[in-house]
Amino acid sequence: MQDFFYTYLNEDTLWVYSYIILPILIFLARLTDVSLSTLRIVLVTMGKRNIAPLIGFIEAFVWLLAIGQIMQNLTNIMSYLAYAGGFAMGTYLGIWLEQKIALGIVMVRIITGKTADSLIYKLKDTNYRFTHLKAEGKYGDVGVVFSIVKRKELPKFLHLINTHNPNAFYTIENIRHVQNTDDIPTSDSGTFSRVVRKIKTIRK
Known part of the structure; x- marks a missing residue:
C-alpha cells in the first residue's frame, strides 16, 4: 500500500x-x-x-x-x-x-391490572397473537399477557401497550428460537396482508 x-x-x-x-x-x-x-x-x-x-x-x-x-x-x-x-x-x-x-424475535410479558379488555381487544384487532392468563399479585388480581413479536414490530407493540393500558408493567426478553416464524404476524391487517396469510394457510 x-x-x-x-x-x-x-x-x-x-x-x-x-x-x-x-x-x-x-x-x-x-x-x-x-x-x-x-x-x-x-x-x-x-x-x-x-x-x-x-x-x-x-x-x-x-x-x-x-x-x-x-x-x-x-x-x-x-x-x-x-x-x-x-x-x-x-x-x-x-x-x-x-x-x-432489528434482527430476531422477542417475547413481551405484560402484567396488567384487573382488567385488560381494551388492550386485548386491540391486540386481536391488529392481528397480534398472545396468551392471556389470570394471576394474583401483591395487591390482588392481575392479568398476564404473553406475546411473541418480531423486533421490527416492537415499537408499534409497545405503543399499543402504552396507549391502551398505560399502567401496565412489561418486560422484554430475547428469543433464540421459534418453531415457525411464519406464525408470527405483523400488525399490518390490510387486505394484501390477509391475502398473503390466506395463501400461506392454503399451502400448508
Whole structure:
C-alpha cells in the first residue's frame, strides 16, 4: 500500500500519506471490522450459523489489513490514534446498525391490572397473537399477557401497550428460537396482508 502512494508523492509530500492518508485508512478499516464484529456476535447468539462465519471471515481479513499497517508504522502516533478511534466508533456504529436492522424475535410479558379488555381487544384487532392468563399479585388480581413479536414490530407493540393500558408493567426478553416464524404476524391487517396469510394457510 505504501509503494502505491509513494509512486504519486514526492519527498516533500510524504507526510501527507503518513499523517493523513494512512490514519484515515486505518480508522476506516477498524471501523468496518469492529462493526462487523458486533453484528457477528448478535448473529451467533441468534444461532445464525450460515451468515455468521462469513461475516467473521471478512472481519478478520479487514483487521489483518489494519494491524499490518500499524506494524509497518510503529513510530507513527497518528496510526495508534486512528486505530483506537476506529475501534470506538466501530462499536457505536455496530450497535446502531443492529438496532436499525432489528434482527430476531422477542417475547413481551405484560402484567396488567384487573382488567385488560381494551388492550386485548386491540391486540386481536391488529392481528397480534398472545396468551392471556389470570394471576394474583401483591395487591390482588392481575392479568398476564404473553406475546411473541418480531423486533421490527416492537415499537408499534409497545405503543399499543402504552396507549391502551398505560399502567401496565412489561418486560422484554430475547428469543433464540421459534418453531415457525411464519406464525408470527405483523400488525399490518390490510387486505394484501390477509391475502398473503390466506395463501400461506392454503399451502400448508
